[in-house]
Amino acid sequence: MNALNKTATPVVGLNVPAAVGMSLEEVQTPALIIDLDAFERNVKRMRRFAEEMGVRHRAHAKTHKSADIALIQMELGGAVGVCCQKVSEAEAIVAGGVRDVLVSNQVVDPVKIDRLAQLAGRARTLVCVDDLGNVDDLSKAVQRHGTTIECLVEIDCGAGRCGVQWGEPVIDLARKITAAPGLEFSGLQAYQGAAQHVHDYGERKAKIEAAISQVAATVAMLNMEGLECKIVGGAGTGSYYFEGTSGVYNELQCGSYIFMDADYQRVRDEDGDFIHAFENSLFIWTSIMSKTKAGKAICDAGLKAQSVDSGLPVIYGRDDVEYIKCSDEHGVIADPGNVLKLNNKLKLVPGHCDPTCNVYDWYVGIRDSKVECLWPVTARGMAY
16 A cells, blocks of 8 residues: 555645644645635535525535535535445445435446445445436346445436436336336436536526426426436536526535635626625645746646636635646746745635545645644545
8 A cells, every 4th residue: 555645644745735733824735725614604505595495405525525525514514415426436425424325427337336236235325327228237236235226317408418318218217217126216317517607697597497397397297107206306506596496306416515616706696796605615725936037926736736627726815916827737827016925825716626626635624724624535536
């Protein structure tokens, strides 16, 4: 086993970025830090919104891949369970104490199916299905292990990824799941992922309303067949208020709301405001390491410290400097007033929080400018 992994003796600057009790200034960079006050406010806000709308919230753990955070979302945020995208991710989260997990994806590989069937012996386990043959494979696996898996039929409601078309294809799958030994038909997965980051409110609303219409019609067809949808799930941070007030969906699957990122700051509500006042709570903590050129500074958070698929990070709380470019280990910051100096620290709001979290081993929880906790990124690298 690698001597520098997360199970080794923690050494600040070697295999951990900080120790509890340190000041924020002492945290080694680049590090992924969480403003715990803002984080907790976000968790509580989502709980309040779900309660006001009369729906459940199944928090999406793909955002953070952390058992510690998942448990907080359930205990403080009232989430009924979590979503994961991969079987290994779900296994890691369950090992960390979560006992209700939906793999909100298709599981078709024989090894993965077998592991999923075993996981169902340790926690309530749900999975998405969009193929008739997959139903047979899942049923055989749970019969081998004496477990039960709940299945959600996934509808492609506009994202163009997984899922069958609404209507009869859903009915066919639901019937087969209901008849399959060891499987239980629990409802529908209807997540319009392509709409989450549509910045314009009207365009985003139209996409989600089209999805809601398809889902409502399918639920009605299932009811006519005597097939009950205990779960009609979907919805993300960018759209949950549409699904949550639809009268059709009863389970939300938001994830990024706990952290937010630079691209979600561009997604606006009906009044043109930042969606429902969720706050930036996740930052890349970075240091200036070179200042040899006028009007420019170089920080230590480059491509290997973040994902830039949704754009470059934004420097938090500053309008006098701007992150403008990056390479593997360097971030270039425009500093027209030459205000930055060596070892100055900056908070960067990542362009896309989910894949950025996946490149770190640890979250450093900060309160009152002190390190209060270190949480491992439990399922980092769990892509199977």
